[in-house]
Structures are given as C-alpha cells and as structure tokens.
Amino acid sequence: MDALFEAQFSPLADSGRALSKCGKCLRYMKYISTQPSRMYCGTCEEVYYLPQKGTIKLYKELTCPLDNFELLIFSLAGPEGKSFPLCPYCYNSPPFEGIDTLFGATKTSSTGKLGKGAGMPCFLCPHPTCPHSLIAQGVCACPECSGTLVLDPVSAPKWRLYCNMCNCLVYLPQGAHKISTTRDRCPECESTILEVDFNKKTTPLLDGSTLYTGCILCDELLHSLVEMKHGKSFFKRMGSRGRGRGSGRGGFRGRGRGGKWDDPKMSFRDF
Numbered sequence: 001m002d003a004l005f006e007a008q009f010s011p012l013a014d015s016g017r018a019l020s021k022c023g024k025c026l027r028y029m030k031y032i033s034t035q036p037s038r039m040y041c042g043t044c045e046e047v048y049y050l051p052q053k054g055t056i057k058l059y060k061e062l063t064c065p066l067d068n069f070e071l072l073i074f075s076l077a078g079p080e081g082k083s084f085p086l087c088p089y090c091y092n093s094p095p096f097e098g099i100d101t102l103f104g105a106t107k108t109s110s111t112g113k114l115g116k117g118a119g120m121p122c123f124l125c126p127h128p129t130c131p132h133s134l135i136a137q138g139v140c141a142c143p144e145c146s147g148t149l150v151l152d153p154v155s156a157p158k159w160r161l162y163c164n165m166c167n168c169l170v171y172l173p174q175g176a177h178k179i180s181t182t183r184d185r186c187p188e189c190e191s192t193i194l195e196v197d198f199n200k201k202t203t204p205l206l207d208g209s210t211l212y213t214g215c216i217l218c219d220e221l222l223h224s225l226v227e228m229k230h231g232k233s234f235f236k237r238m239g240s241r242g243r244g245r246g247s248g249r250g251g252f253r254g255r256g257r258g259g260k261w262d263d264p265k266m267s268f269r270d271f
C-alpha cells in the first residue's frame with residue numbers, strides 16, 4: 001500500500017501521536033510508530049520517513065533553519081546506541097546537491113524520494129551555519145574509517161563522540177556539566193576545538209576553575225581524559241576531518257587555558 005494512502009486512511013493514523021511541528025503548515029505532525037515508522041502531516045498530507053528500529057523524540061523544540069521543521073532525536077537501544085538529531089524534511093529530501101554520495105549505496109530514486117530508512121540526519125548535513133550540522137558538530141576524523149566523529153548532543157553526563165559512518169565511540173571527560181563544539185579549529189590538526197565545562201567538584205583544573213577549551217587530540221589534558229571504546233589508541237591523523245586541507249604543520253599547539261598543562265616538554269605527539 002502506498003505510504004501516504006496508508007497513513008491517511010488506515011486506523012494507524014488515529015493511533016499516531018502528535019509529536020513535532022511541520023515546517024510548512026506549523027501544525028503538529030503525527031508519529032506513526034509501526035514499521036516503517038514515519039511522520040505524517042494531516043494538513044499537508046505528507047509522509048516523512050524516519051530512521052527505523054529506534055526511539056524518536058522531540059529534540060528540545062529546536063527547528064531546522066532551512067525549512068522550519070521541528071527536529072527529532074533518534075536513539076538506538078542500548079548504552080552504546082547512537083542518538084542523533086534529524087529534520088524530518090531534510091532527512092527525506094536532502095537539501096544539498098551531491099549529498100547522496102555521502103550515503104554510499106543509498107541513492108534517491110528518480111522521484112527524488114528516499115526509500116525506507118535511508119536519509120540525511122543532521123550528522124551528514126553539510127550546512128555551514130546550522131548548529132546541528134556535520135560542520136558544527138563534527139570534531140575530528142574517525143581513527144577507524146573515513147567518517148567524522150561527531151558530538152552526541154544528548155549524551156550527558158556520559159559525554160561521547162560517535163562516528164557518523166562506523167561504530168567507533170570515543171568517551172569524553174565524564175560527568176562534565178556541558179561539552180560543546182566551538183567554531184574554532186585546532187591550528188595544528190584542524191579538529192574542532194571543544195569547550196568543556198567541568199563539574200565543580202571533579203574539575204581536573206588546578207585552580208578549581210571549570211571552563212576549559214582545547215583540542216581533544218593535541219591538548220594534553222583533554223587527550224588524557226578521552227577514551228576509545230575498544231581500548232584502541234586514539235591519536236591524530238593528518239588531514240583530520242577527512243577533508244585533505246593543509247596539514248597544519250608548523251602551527252601552534254592547540255592549548256587549553258589551564259595553567260597546569262603548560263609544560264612544553266609534555267607531548268603526546270609521538271604517542
């Protein structure tokens with residue numbers, strides 16, 4: 001049965017619950033949880049497929065800057081399950097030319113509609129200024145594949161990065177109040193500089209301050225606090241973020257502001 005037809009006329013539409021606002025009509029769309037799970041806007045008579053086999057929640061009533069649709073958070077089950085934001089509209093109609101090459105085998109059909117469970121979550125979105133995009137949330141190249149490690153925005157207090165292509169997980173300093181990406185890049189390795197707001201009681205900063213910024217690969221303090229899930233070593237690779245830009249050689253070390261870690265002899269460079 002056609003997905004739109006089914007959503008309109010099956011009793012499932014009645015059982016679907018209002019979840020997030022449509023960017024076109026600004027009314028609530030219904031979440032239909034039966035496979036294939038999808039959002040349905042009864043006003044626009046549109047169906048938007050979702051990633052399958054996980055839970056879907058509203059993401060802090062944040063909206064996509066491209067189309068005004070409210071963002072959703074998708075989570076896979078289990079402690080190692082990824083969670084990631086997505087825009088129902090962009091997920092189904094990736095807004096950027098050539099984005100389908102990022103999906104590997106998955107291609108849009110001739111009608112431009114994506115099939116079940118295939119789409120562009122925010123962690124694949126190349127939007128330069130959207131705060132949820134790969135550009136904003138991507139931190140560094142995955143040590144295990146050609147993907148990018150992105151900050152899991154709802155992983156507090158067990159902050160972590162996950163790869164947008166493989167299952168690689170990197171644990172960040174645990175128990176931090178807040179960890180966020182900044183707009184700055186490490187001059188040495190081009191990783192995104194992270195801002196960490198440590199817990200007052202467990203801050204590793206000598207003067208008891210909590211705010212710290214640095215590169216998780218080049219900054220000794222941050223590097224000593226991150227951990228790869230499978231115990232493999234995690235160190236920088238040139239051409240981080242997989243873009244093949246300059247190697248950054250001869251730049252300044254990406255230093256945090258904590259005084260304790262200023263000893264220039266301390267280097268994890270040759271790890």
Ligand SMILES: [Zn+2]
Binds near residue numbers: 023024041044
């Ligand atoms: Zn609508």
Ligand SMILES: [Zn+2]
Binds near residue numbers: 068069089090
């Ligand atoms: Zn969107």
Ligand SMILES: [Zn+2]
Binds near residue numbers: 065122127130132
């Ligand atoms: Zn976006």
Ligand SMILES: [Zn+2]
Binds near residue numbers: 142164167
């Ligand atoms: Zn990877």
Ligand SMILES: [Zn+2]
Binds near residue numbers: 187254
């Ligand atoms: Zn760096």
